[in-house]
Structure formats: structure tokens, C-alpha cells
Amino acid sequence: MRSTRAVIHLENLRHNIRSVQAWAAAHTPGPADARPKLCIAVKADAYGHGIVEVARTAADCGTEYLAVATVDEATRVRDADIDLPILLYSLPDTSEIPEVVSRGITPLVTDAGYVDALARESRAQGVRTACHIKVDTGMGRIGCQPHETLGLAQRIGSYPELHLAGVSTHYPLADDRDVSYTRDQTERFSSLIRDLRAQGIDPGLVHAANSGGVLRVPEGYFDMIRPGIMIYGYYPARELERPISLKPVMEFRSKLVFTKKVPAGTPVSYGHTWKSTRETWIGTVPCGYADGYVRMLSNAADVWIGGARYPVVGKVCMDQFMVDLGPGEPPARYSDVILFGPAPEGSATAPPDAAELAELCDTIPYEITCGLSSRVPRTYTG
Numbered sequence: 001m002r003s004t005r006a007v008i009h010l011e012n013l014r015h016n017i018r019s020v021q022a023w024a025a026a027h028t029p030g031p032a033d034a035r036p037k038l039c040i041a042v043k044a045d046a047y048g049h050g051i052v053e054v055a056r057t058a059a060d061c062g063t064e065y066l067a068v069a070t071v072d073e074a075t076r077v078r079d080a081d082i083d084l085p086i087l088l089y090s091l092p093d094t095s096e097i098p099e100v101v102s103r104g105i106t107p108l109v110t111d112a113g114y115v116d117a118l119a120r121e122s123r124a125q126g127v128r129t130a131c132h133i134k135v136d137t138g139m140g141r142i143g144c145q146p147h148e149t150l151g152l153a154q155r156i157g158s159y160p161e162l163h164l165a166g167v168s169t170h171y172p173l174a175d176d177r178d179v180s181y182t183r184d185q186t187e188r189f190s191s192l193i194r195d196l197r198a199q200g201i202d203p204g205l206v207h208a209a210n211s212g213g214v215l216r217v218p219e220g221y222f223d224m225i226r227p228g229i230m231i232y233g234y235y236p237a238r239e240l241e242r243p244i245s246l247k248p249v250m251e252f253r254s255k256l257v258f259t260k261k262v263p264a265g266t267p268v269s270y271g272h273t274w275k276s277t278r279e280t281w282i283g284t285v286p287c288g289y290a291d292g293y294v295r296m297l298s299n300a301a302d303v304w305i306g307g308a309r310y311p312v313v314g315k316v317c318m319d320q321f322m323v324d325l326g327p328g329e330p331p332a333r334y335s336d337v338i339l340f341g342p343a344p345e346g347s348a349t350a351p352p353d354a355a356e357l358a359e360l361c362d363t364i365p366y367e368i369t370c371g372l373s374s375r376v377p378r379t380y381t382g
């Protein structure tokens with residue numbers, strides 16, 4: 001196996017699931033034993049961590065639901081014999097509806113056309129399909145308008161082949177410093193649910209809270225919470241308080257495959273954007289932007305070798321990048337290089353994590369872990 005790989009720490013995944021479950025149980029409004037169900041997002045190959053292994057670990061930890069963005073993702077989970085309910089967060093192509101029905105995937109429906117197509121296909125296959133309504137209360141992405149919810153629920157109710165199993169919405173600002181919009185949105189959604197019940201409709205499972213909501217808006221827990229990024233060890237935004245113990249699950253590592261001593265004034269990599277200012281050792285790491293170590297990290301990020309940090313120098317190339325190892329005795333050739341990951345137990349120093357790299361790239365940790373390409377083998381530990 002190549003030296004550049006992602007090591008997925010399943011012990012940290014289990015730790016994060018337990019931390020989030022304990023936090024939600026402790027903050028749920030209402031009776032002391034009330035606890036929302038847990039739906040873990042495993043879309044985008046489980047945020048880059050590997051959908052099958054993450055789904056299996058989540059199932060072992062008592063997760064009640066999984067969520068994906070595409071029908072192919074759901075199919076991979078089903079093919080691995082994991083039979084938890086799977087919510088389909090995004091809209092499928094019409095050509096994929098037969099598979100949604102035959103694989104028992106639970107779609108979030110947004111409109112009459114989608115409902116009708118699901119009913120037709122379910123009738124053709126002789127099955128009853130559970131669906132959840134998605135209401136747009138402020139995200140502006142997919143979902144029916146709030147005033148259309150009742151009509152959509154009645155339409156689902158008119159089809160014996162369909163079953164309304166839930167009603168959901170999504171928070172665009174739950175990770176904002178100011179939670180007042182999310183509280184207001186939650187109140188509007190609650191009142192919509194009350195209206196449905198007043199019309200004699202059982203909404204099934206009501207859910208809204210992504211990681212930001214889990215952390216900050218307990219009144220938005222309803223019957224189920226839907227975290228993603230916190231399960232993988234990161235907070236959804238940097239400036240938030242950090243009261244939940246989370247550990248990065250993904251470790252991106254490689255090896256020092258080449259070292260050389262160079263004199264002052266030696267330029268490194270494409271464009272010669274960096275030049276040594278003294279005699280120093282330069283190390284080469286066989287990992288590049290084609291692996292997901294993005295070019296924005298050029299002359300910006302640090303890597304961690306044997307407990308010390310070293311700066312990336314020059315432009316990151318497609319398949320390789322260089323680090324300045326300093327003038328002293330360099331780390332041995334083939335030393336492990338940690339690009340980002342959890343702090344090793346008992347170590348006085350820590351490698352960068354995906355949030356640190358995200359900040360250098362003006363993005364969020366989600367994009368860093370999702371960005372590891374399929375060229376990077378995933379290995380599992382813990």
C-alpha cells in the first residue's frame with residue numbers, strides 16, 4: 001500500500017457518537033428520560049471516512065437512522081447488509097426512483113410530483129414506501145413552502161402505497177454566533193407541526209437539528225437529531241464554544257521519501273515561490289493536491305514528524321510537496337509524516353487538525369475531510 005493513506009480511528013468515532021448522545025440526553029427539554037433518536041449523516045463517503053465502515057460502527061453504537069445524499073450511497077450501505085432506515089437528504093433523478101423504492105430508502109419529499117412518482121413506483125413494485133416531508137423554513141435549498149405542508153401531507157395520506165413517517169426542516173444558521181434566527185425558525189416549524197396535528201395528521205418523526213442545532217438549540221431536537229461533522233470530530237464553526245468532547249476521526253498521513261541538504265538561495269517547486277535563506281534540509285512527501293492536500297496549503301501549512309512541526313515550502317504539486325526540515329540533523333528517511341489528525345495520546349505537541357488546515361484555506365473542516373480523493377487508501381483502526 002502506498003505511504004500516503006488515511007487512518008480512520010473508529011475508537012474516536014465511537015467516542016464522538018457517545019459524547020453527542022450524552023449531550024443530547026442531558027439537554028433534551030421535557031422529561032428526564034426523554035432522548036431524541038440519532039440520525040448520522042454518512043453522505044459523501046461518510047465525509048471522506050468510508051461509508052460502509054462508518055455506517056457499521058454507527059449501527060453498533062445504537063444509531064437509529066443513517067442519512068445519505070445520493071441513491072448510490074444508500075445502495076452501498078444496503079449492499080453491506082446494514083438495514084437501518086436511510087434518509088435520502090437530496091433529490092434523486094427520476095431514473096433512480098425505482099431503486100429508492102426497491103432498496104427501502106426513505107426519501108425526503110418536497111412536492112406533489114415527487115410524491116406521485118413514488119406512489120406510482122411503489123404500486124408497481126407492490127410495496128409501501130415510508131417518506132418524510134422536507135419543509136423549507138429558511139434554508140432556501142429544497143423543501144415545500146410552509147403553507148404547502150398540509151396539502152403535501154394529505155396527498156401522501158391519499159395513497160395507500162405511501163406512509164408519512166416524518167416531517168423535517170434544516171438550519172442554515174445554527175452555527176452562527178447569534179442563535180436568535182434559529183430559535184425563531186424552530187418556533188415557526190413547531191407551530192407548523194401543531195397545525196398538522198390539529199388537522200388530524202400524525203407527522204411521524206419530527207427533526208431539524210444538524211450539528212450546530214445539537215450544540216446550541218435543544219428546543220430544535222424534537223424526535224430526532226441529525227448531526228454530521230461532530231460525529232467526525234469537528235465543530236461546525238470555529239468561533240463556537242466547545243463543551244462536547246470530540247476527537248478527530250481521520251488521520252491523513254504519509255512518509256518522508258526523500259531528503260537532501262541544500263545551500264542558502266535554493267528555490268523549491270513550481271514557480272519558485274520559496275527559496276532557502278540558509279543551508280537547510282528539504283524533505284519530500286509523496287502526496288499532493290490530487291490526493292486532497294490542496295494547493296492553498298503551499299507555503300502555509302505545517303506537517304508533524306516525530307513530535308515536531310515543519311513548514312510546507314513551495315507550491316504543493318499534484319503528487320508531491322516539500323517541507324523545510326531545518327539545518328540540524330533531519331528526521332530519518334521514511335519517517336511518518338502526519339498531515340492532519342488527532343493528537344496522539346500523551347504527546348506534548350499535536351499535529352494540525354482539519355480545522356486548522358481549513359482555516360488556512362478559508363473553508364470549513366467538512367471540505368478538507370471530504371476532499372481526500374479516492375486515490376488515498378483508507379485503513380481502519382480501533
Ligand SMILES: *Cc1c(COP(=O)(O)O)cnc(C)c1O
Nearest residue numbers: 041089170210211226227228229
Ligand atoms: C449534511 C446534513 C446534516 C448534517 O450537517 P452537519 O453540519 O454536518 O451536522 C443534517 N441535515 C441535512 C439535511 C444535511 O444535508
